[in-house]
Amino acid sequence: MSFDLPPFPEPGDLPGHLRWQAVGCGDRAPLSRALLRAAADDAEAGGPVATLLAPYVDRPAADAPGLRFLAAAHYLVLAGSLPELAPYYPSVGGAEPFEEAWEPLLKALTERPDEFAARLTAPVQTNETGRAAALYGGLTVLTHHTGLPVRLLEIGASAGLNLRADRFGYRVDGVVHGDPSSPLVLDEPFRGHPPVPPGTRVAVVERRGCDPHPLDPADAEHRRRLESLVWAEQVNRLERLRAALAVADRVPARVDRAADTAGWLGDRLAEASPGTVTLVWHSVVRSYVDPGAWRAIEALLDDVGNHAGGDAPLARLAFEPETDEEGRGRFAARLTLWPHGGTELLGTTNGHGIPFEWAG
Numbered sequence: 001m002s003f004d005l006p007p008f009p010e011p012g013d014l015p016g017h018l019r020w021q022a023v024g025c026g027d028r029a030p031l032s033r034a035l036l037r038a039a040a041d042d043a044e045a046g047g048p049v050a051t052l053l054a055p056y057v058d059r060p061a062a063d064a065p066g067l068r069f070l071a072a073a074h075y076l077v078l079a080g081s082l083p084e085l086a087p088y089y090p091s092v093g094g095a096e097p098f099e100e101a102w103e104p105l106l107k108a109l110t111e112r113p114d115e116f117a118a119r120l121t122a123p124v125q126t127n128e129t130g131r132a133a134a135l136y137g138g139l140t141v142l143t144h145h146t147g148l149p150v151r152l153l154e155i156g157a158s159a160g161l162n163l164r165a166d167r168f169g170y171r172v173d174g175v176v177h178g179d180p181s182s183p184l185v186l187d188e189p190f191r192g193h194p195p196v197p198p199g200t201r202v203a204v205v206e207r208r209g210c211d212p213h214p215l216d217p218a219d220a221e222h223r224r225r226l227e228s229l230v231w232a233e234q235v236n237r238l239e240r241l242r243a244a245l246a247v248a249d250r251v252p253a254r255v256d257r258a259a260d261t262a263g264w265l266g267d268r269l270a271e272a273s274p275g276t277v278t279l280v281w282h283s284v285v286r287s288y289v290d291p292g293a294w295r296a297i298e299a300l301l302d303d304v305g306n307h308a309g310g311d312a313p314l315a316r317l318a319f320e321p322e323t324d325e326e327g328r329g330r331f332a333a334r335l336t337l338w339p340h341g342g343t344e345l346l347g348t349t350n351g352h353g354i355p356f357e358w359a360g
Contacts, residue, residue, distance in 0.1 A: 014057045014065065015044040021066030024351075029231040031088065031098035032070050038102040039069060048109045052116055061287045064124045067229070072119035073105060075228035081115065082108055091232040098233070119228075123213055124288070125158040126229045129244040130237070130353030131283045131319055132165040133189035134333040136178060137356060138317040138346055139166055139204070139279070141335060144196035146313060148277040149203040153268055155261055155297070156285035157209025159217045159226060161244045163253040166202045168244070175199070184243035192347070192358035205276060207253035210264045214255040217248040237352065261289065262296040269304045274311045277337075283319040284331070284351065305338025314338045321351070 006023060009016030018040035025033035042049040049069070056065040076082045077089045085108070087094045088101035109116060139150060154163055169176040169185035176185055177199055190198075215222040223245060230238045258264035269278065280301060286294060305314040316336040324330050331351050336343040347358045 009060065011058050011060060013060075014050060014053055015040040017057070017060045018043060018049075018066050018069070021064075025231065029233055031090075031101060031233045032231045034098050035070065035073070035102060035105060036066055038106075039066075042106065048106070048113060052109065052113060052120065056120070062289075067124045068120045068122075070231065071122075071124070071225075071228045072116050074230075074232050075119050075224060076108075076115060077232070078224055078227055084108065089232045090235050091227075091230070091238055122225060124229065125211070125213065125215060125226070126284070127158050127161040127215075127226055127241065127244070128237075128283070128352055129161060129168070129184065129240045130186070130189070132162050132168050132244075133170065133186055133353050133356040134319050134347065134349065135162055135165040135281060135283070135317065136168065136170060136202070137190065137194065137358070138281075138333060138335050139202045140194070140198070140200040141196050141344075141346060142277060142279060142315050142317075142337070143202050144200050145337060145341065146277045146315075148275065148313070149205045151206040151273050151276045151278045152204050152208070153265065153278065153280045154209035154255075155265065155280065155282040156288065157211050157214065157255045159215035159222065159248070160207070160209045160253040160255040161217065161226075161241075161248055162281075162283065163207040163209055163255075164244070164247050164251045166204050167247050167251045172198050178202075182243075183246040184240060186240070186354065189354045189356055190358060191355045192360075194358050195346075195360070206273075207251075208268065209253070209255040210258035210261060211255055212257070212259050212261075214257050217245050261293060262300050265297060266300055266304075269300070269314070272312075274309075277313045277315055279315045279317060281317045281319075284321065286320050301336075301338075305336070308338045310339075313341070315341070317346075319353075324348075 009020050018036045022033045022036035039049045053065040056063040077085050084104040086092050087096040167179045169182040170178045171187045308314040319333045322332050330348045332348045333346040335346055345359045347356050349356045
């Protein structure tokens, strides 16, 4: 599954980045697309958007000014602080034409810039629960290969919602796999034929993640922050997020604050875990990590994996954007198993994870 996007804009090109992000919204998010296009025009004209987003234009891939902008406005709408915008936001029941939303938003930006600026400082930390389809699929493949319970570690876990992926439900041809009693059931999240039986039972014995700025799913402000990062017109994604938060209420998972991801991961991998397979998972994280720090993570996994024993193998499930052989963008899930398993492409999808199309 692939898609076309224009070339990523150069650092400092704020209008270009906002327009690039608008293309990424596509027809799936017409309100967000319209607001980003209007914001790009305003930034190009030197309006309040240019001032507001100036601190985030030098590293557009990592700082994601377009997503920050959308999230700041959405947060204030969800909090009831922008009642003039609520009629245009489906997430709070609005149904007015999205083309008319920019004028009241620009007025709010002009009159209350400090409120928007305060919301922009929070990093982009989506817990996209649709991506759990790829994670759960990887868990079934890994379990089938090893026959071992899984010790799950997540890099860039945010609130750790996808650390509970095995406790979500996955309805396939009328049968719910995973946890049939889960508050979150993904309907027909897969396409194609999985390489293992879809009913493969998964046992996760540890759930732990790290993040430079972890969010607490039990904290009301953090929950609203997560909700604000969902595009406002995609109410189904918002409902999935809220259902995943309900799962988090009853399934504990620890997310540590860690500025040094490689250091945290090294400490976790040094802990003895005979009789389990340790799975390191990350989803759409790489672009937010310094390249040098990412190389350290890669080197650590290779070193530990190549020395892993048969009674405690190491695996990695990477869900990241890439370019296919025809130069088109896609999000791919790749599973690596050490010491002798190699790497296999499990499947591809869009950035929100559903539907996940099995490779082959």
